Amino acid sequence: MRQSQLFTRTKRENPSDETSKNAQLLIRGGYVYKEMAGAYAWLPLGLRVVNKIKKIVAEEMEAIGSEEIIMTALQNKEVWEKTGRWDDEKVDIWFKTALKNGTEVGLGWSHEEPIIEMMKSYITSYQDLPKYVHQFQTKLRNEVRAKSGVMRGREFVMKDMYSFSVSEEAHNDFYKKSTDAYLQVYKRLGLGDITYVTSASGGAFTDNFSHEFQTLCEAGEDVVYLHKKENYAVNEEIFNDATLAKLNAQKEDFEMKKAAEVGNIFTFGTEKCEQMGLSFTDAEGKKQPVFLGSYGVGITRLVGVIAEIFSDDKGLMWPTPVAPFHVHLVALGEDMTQAENLYKELTDAGVEVLFDDRPSVMAGEKFADADLLGMPLRIVISKRSLENGGAEIKKRTETESSIVALNEVVAHVKKTI
């Protein structure tokens, strides 16, 4: 993509109404536009990051057998009344509105009840199970206070997946698979080393936990206790003697860390399906409730978390798998012929390139923008670089650049990214 064609533009100053690093950088870079507190529009560069994350998540969910759908944002009051969760006393983040004829509807903050209702149309026999379904949905939650930029908004994109199993045993098998799939997602996003399976409250049974995926991050809202030797953590909310006993661990084994919840998996059991009447007929002809699990990933929150972690005082530093483009090709000087050629060559080779082809923009500004926008590789083509033997290539995370002959750039880039 040609930078001269981007309708967004970078800003030199931090916005005065944001203090969180992710919002400051994303707004300055033109990745997002703040519509109101807790609601951000995703602009071309930001959307590319969101889509990259979605793609990785989708691939991993499909790999464990899930099918993708999109449900509705408008939700049926009666469906939620079946579990008592239409009640504002029980769920205090509802956005509710009404049709012209007066019918009350809710705006989806979760899709647990609606998907159970929906699946009643498709699950009737043990032969229909298991079923795994996921979607990428904009969730609407009337939070009393939005904060932390895109990390906690009133409107955000979440991947939610639901598993429908014949039994607890079958469920547990998938739960384990989904845990591994989630870890694979965070690894691919570049967060593998600092994301931990974290025991948290919830789960269908008193001796069970739910599991969160917590990424160590100072801007996170959660406090977790990280096991110093083993690869897991415990959420502060259940860090007590009972939990430690269950985990067969000592308090001293853990250290306290700030973290951001980037995923959550949860065993519901059969209760909700019983309440809502989702059951199947087993091989003996007996009716059984479906065993339910739910699995979430905060897609847009992840953009914020990644921005918080992979950035420096000059700007963003996207990990390659989520970067909007692999390469920021910067052309300096009036004659851009060589840069144009390289742009075409890289693009033809399947490299995603943001091409700074803006005429009459000073070198300093182009460099500053490249640092702010944070593509993993910067390639400069200028009179000087050509005199030195070709293109000047620098990683965003490094300060030293190297010269690569023009005819070797594509191969070099492919090897590097």
Add this chain to the structure above:
RNA sequence: CGGGGUGUAGUAUAUCGGUAGUAUACAUGUUUUGGGAACAUGAGGGCCGGGUUCGAUUCCCGGCACCCCGACCA
């Protein structure tokens, strides 16, 4: 929802009870072109409503918006 704070140009800020200043971004021209370039010219501003006052952007009241701390986060 409790507490605190802030609303001035597209953005970031300054000053002031009496004609609102700067930087940047924007437009035009000339010169520039390796870390946000120089000069000139131009356009652009006091959140909304009420009150006090000869006069309010400034002081007071109400509203709205935004930020922070706490609470909340299934």
